[in-house]
Amino acid sequence: MNNSLRVGIAGLGTVGASLVRVLNEKSGLLISQCGRPITVTSVSARDKSRDRGVDISGFQWFDKAEELAVSADVDVYVELIGGDEGPARDSVLAALKAGKHVVTANKALLAKHGLELARAAEASGVVLNFEAAVAGGIPIVKTMRESISGNDTNRLYGIMNGTANYILTRMERDEISFEECLADAQRLGYAEADPTFDIEGNDTAHKLAILTSIAFGTEVAVDEIYLEGISNISLGDIQAARDLGYRIKLLGVAQKTDTGIEQRVHPTMVPLTSVIAQIDGVTNAVAVEADIVGSLLMSGPGAGGDATASAVMGDLADIAKSRPGHQQAPVFGRSVADLKTYQRAEIESHAGGYFVRMVVHDKPGAFAAIATDFAENNISLESIVQRDPAHTVASNAKTVIIITHETTESAIRKAIKSITEEGYLVSTPQVIRIEKAE
């Protein structure tokens, strides 16, 4: 049909191949839903001859994504190359400037160059959709950009990295160490050969930066995010957390405070009975707290070829339903001119409860000194637990676990500095922030 929405796809990895397949399989359904066909006309990838399990012989082939992006046969350019520079960035910018709509799953690109891309989309009056860039198949971008229009967000938090969540879930369930679990995840293909990006929180930070911009109407600021990974979480931490009614999750959290917006990615204790604590394995979940609607939570597959392709397909369907000249929601929920400068709240001013696990020399006065150091920093304690010997590192040492009531990061740091300087600690203490969650 000549009213087709003509799609060019660059990048034919797992997601790209899935997308080609589902757009073909679901062509009838999509016509029924969108009122016109969505038709792949062109593709580009590194290697034309590679077998991807889908027939690409009917599409025009481009060696260079930048050329496909501006092709006259393309209404929408789908970027699935990845990376925040090079062909991905160049081709997306070229497409936007040429007046093509763009759909991308590229979180790094949006986190680093989101503003530039949003400006280019606005200048051309085209759509830039990126549902697949955050939490895979979960429609969190659409929810925040469209469904809760008119709401001011107070906080958002979520499990946005399946690899890290898989490792934490397996550590607890199978009572194995972080290292053992990571090796297993790598064997099963849930973790990359170099897992740094997933387990140290960088991937979560990219997604958080994008959602923060939409939630608070601020310019994307990925470099301002406080980052801690999960590689130093021990089985002992996980078990102690459970005994105290918590579970450890790698969360990305963005929160409005009096001094600015907190953006932080770190291992977090959430109540065992909360919904987010039940999110197992590679599943993702994002919760939003906004002033009119209240609390929303969404969970679903955070990755995978089909789930990601589904999000891209939804973005394409939105464009197919719209008619030429119609501009949908602005890229980050409002026009670039209306985005405020990001004002960072320093991590030292973070307020919340804390879990502190210390291995302490078993000598008289240690307990009293520790309690005094917390008291002198106005930190009130919810509970103190001395763990059984199985969890201590040596016969003359004891593990002491403290859960605090709400305090500040700077108070906790001061207390721990004092305790450390007084020589009571066998090793560096473990400090994990507690997050309120439903």
Place this chain on the structure above:
Amino acid sequence: MNNSLRVGIAGLGTVGASLVRVLNEKSGLLISQCGRPITVTSVSARDKSRDRGVDISGFQWFDKAEELAVSADVDVYVELIGGDEGPARDSVLAALKAGKHVVTANKALLAKHGLELARAAEASGVVLNFEAAVAGGIPIVKTMRESISGNDTNRLYGIMNGTANYILTRMERDEISFEECLADAQRLGYAEADPTFDIEGNDTAHKLAILTSIAFGTEVAVDEIYLEGISNISLGDIQAARDLGYRIKLLGVAQKTDTGIEQRVHPTMVPLTSVIAQIDGVTNAVAVEADIVGSLLMSGPGAGGDATASAVMGDLADIAKSRPGHQQAPVFGRSVADLKTYQRAEIESHAGGYFVRMVVHDKPGAFAAIATDFAENNISLESIVQRDPAHTVASNAKTVIIITHETTESAIRKAIKSITEEGYLVSTPQVIRIEKAE
């Protein structure tokens, strides 16, 4: 501004008053998000003089909703009157026929007359949005109608009635009877004076009928829904469920089967560790299983003035972002002509696990006879528990609880008929379906 989206609101109850207030408070944010103002021009309600906590003196007043609906000063008609006949239906139809977009929170109207309204909207090329009609502030309609375009849904299930969920949550937590709990809910305003509609599942059925149509591309068929309420759920059932690793929730479930589509609302056992089991109190949650994206789950406030107003505001923002002549998603996800006739799968053919609680005369052979009746109907048992005397009704009776592996409704009914006819039962047995849930 003269490019305002002009809104007329009929019905100024809790939701209507909230909507007037938030559209005013958030006017600046909405301009930024939509590119133009959303302006209330006209209102209609039963009593002009009633104090609603919002100033309506600046709006044109209409005594009749049907007149407001077709007023020249209105681009979008917001129907918050309620009821599936009378002014609600008449005014919505009038608005659609007059070429006005319509936003409504009226589930009963859509469940009963959805097809007629969809036809009228299509004929005029206008939008009919109804996010607030299903699960309050949760963007489940948008997710199903837009985000998962191109997916075929296999199953959807959810907690869509806050009153029923509040009662079940309180019964378990406070160990009180259904009657005591209902009285409390009525005192707190969570249940109506006549609670039938909520606790017998009719309200859930309305919402389920709407989602079923979008999920499976079928004509709305609310009268075809199998219905069981929660009024005969005892504290004993709830405690037995928990002991066996389950929690009882009132679910609406729609599922594709070989013989048609099951639509059923009934008390349901879900695994204690599932996400849906953690949905407490008046919160709602809906899960969707579709072929490309996999499983999604969303939870949030299912009712309340502000949460419902937020959903209406999101629907209005979508219309404000679109430009005249642009048609958004079809009402039920595809054009009325493409909706298939609903083919009902009979409840007798339902396949799943069952919980059966029987009070049995304590005489020799009872246990063996019961086991034989199940076996003769090819029902294999996952567990049989004989509860302690505190749960039996008389000294010469015993409570026997059976959890079956997957079987069919008709097999269960035959087995129970045999057991009943053989005279082993003291009272009518309790049968609760088990639903797989993540």
